Amino acid sequence: MLPLAQLSLDLPDTVSAREVVNSLDGNYNLNEFTSQTTDVTFFDSFDWRLFEKNRLCYLQDTTLYLTDFADRQQVPPLLLTGVPHRFWRQFPKSDMKQALARILDMRVLLPHTAFSQTTQELHIVNKDEKIVAIIFLMELDLDTGKNIHSIRLHEVRGYNKWFLKLSRDLSGFGETRPDTRVQTLKAAMAAVSRVPMDYSSGFSVPLTPDMESLTAVKTIYQDLLTTMQDNEQGIIDDLDSEFLHDFRVAIRRTRSGLTLIKDVLAPEVSSRFKDDFRYLGQITGSVRDLDVYLLMEDNYKARLPEYLQEGLHYFFEDLAKKREQELKKLIRALREPRYRSITSDWQEFLNGKDNEFLGKNSQVSIGTLARKIITKRFQRILRDGKAINPESPDEELHRLRIQGKKLRYSLEFFNSLFPEQEMKKLIKQLKLLQNNLGDFNDLSVQQEMLQHYLAAIKPGTVKSKKLSAAIGGLVTNLYHQHIRVRTHFEETFARFSAKKNLALYRKLFD
């Protein structure tokens, strides 16, 4: 069956809803109802995962809804007492919980915008007093004190002629558009000068090939610094693990940029900030390492028979305690003058217009420089990768992984300079190789960490026995996977260095 038509129209400040109603009053039979006010809060993850999947989550008074952009419910609404739970795991068992789990993963649900909404319902009735169309007069009161007035018209099934006639009559008051829930969100966000999706953990900076390299790298570094600042508060408030993750990725990208894009900044500038960003990498490392393990909890449990899983529980409890201590240290470091001066000096440098601190490549066009850098990274990875055979020591694969990362960052920095579809293909191909190398490295690091952990367990208690058994079982399982992943390397690398891929690199960057 056809969905019912809905229209919406924002009223300019000069027209009141009352005027619109009065104009209809002569031509239609209207039944008016008293208006009702509800509080609405829109929720999403910090990086808008729901919105990205065309989903809206909002709390209206005490009921939480998950809808598509047109306000069609995706799961039954959930009655809540108090504010919504932050992680999907904390929700009561429901369809809502399952739907949120699929999309949010490890991210918390955060309020993005709140307003109160006053709605007055008007019924248009025919001679039999039967409702043939419904009009809603809406007023959004935003926290900023701004009010948005709009009119919505909803079709009643079987009475499309009335709907069409009314929409013609209403169109005199402004432009009509389909009524969708997402419009409400956008209007509320616009009132605080924001738009949905204003944060994304992906990296994309628009550059042009003839841009001076200095301008280009400053644009890149500025974007990364903004990402760091966007995530700072979430780390301090410990909302979820991904604030720190995104923060660290921005640090790593900045460090890679300083190393890979040579001689654009003066050597003394590069070397000072390389040190500074290495320091930032260090202070954030231990919490992230612990986060990685804590996020593996379900994965690790699934690797063990049920009777060994209890021991793992102690392991994760232990990690959570350690993380608490490490987080305290991290927050302290973020409040220290050293952190403040790094970010403010870096910001000052990026804003600076003087030409004192320049390298010899600063005026070269970024298009030329980008091709050189990418070609160099690609050739390096080809050379090192080809040298690896089934007998090569693990260290060589670890080194290749670092090379892969450098190529990946170079491709991402300069993505906007080259054709989109072909860059997508290259990154996808590189990702496959990186996944193999990444898994190999993760599995070896994890085994090592677990071995140390095992060695440090004090024997003699029931708890230590269970713990040791679980860790032992886990190491064995990871060991077998480690070997499997290693055997896939040759095949993965052969695909990466296939003729077709080489030709594409040559075509784009030679």
Next chain:
Amino acid sequence: MAIIAVYNIKGGVGKTATSVNLSYLSAVSGNQTLLCDLDPQGSASYYFRVKSPKKYSADKFLKGGKHIERSIRGTDYDNLDILPADFTYRNFDLALDEMKKSRRRLRKVLKPLTDEYGHLFLDCPPNITLLSENIFHAADILLIPFIPTTLSLLSFSKLLDFFKKSGIDRKKLLVLFSMVEKRKNIHRDMMRRFKGRKRILKTSIPYLADVEKMGIYRQPLPAFRPNSVAGRAYSELWFELQNHLKK
């Protein structure tokens, strides 16, 4: 998904009031609900202030698909639509008789609607005709409003015989005591005889003026008198029926 037909061989037993009020309560509980008014008198349609579309007819109904979809009307209540009756419905049997598989036609016509609606209520005309047989096959529940009198009992036994002969599952049957007047001995006696039996609903609907007022207000009773004795009886009935639907 469930198709609930409100049926009795006899007229004037409260079929329309029952189907109008139950479909309203189903919609209020959040179910997408469609009420099909199959009675050419069109009383259910009248209660919802809906008229039959000009080009609509019994033939169109039996063709199904778009012909039905175009004729469905939204009522004044959320989640509740109605397929209004048409006066040509009096010729249903003639039209059915000319069709192949004439006993299963209704089931086929209603099937696509069950994708859109969680509950389908059928307000059926009295009599045992080819259309009634179609209804017996199509319905998941056959709700029989039943005035507790000797004559009613007689017609009910006839219906049971008919089900047995046609090989229709008698578990579909649910009996509802309707228009009950507690002060009448005969009503009390009949209800006592049936009390506690399988397929007899515990809730009964009293004979009260409020039910007749539905024709004046042109609204479901629970919409304008939710807390009246009769209004509460329908709510209890819906509650009890839901348990049967869960089975």
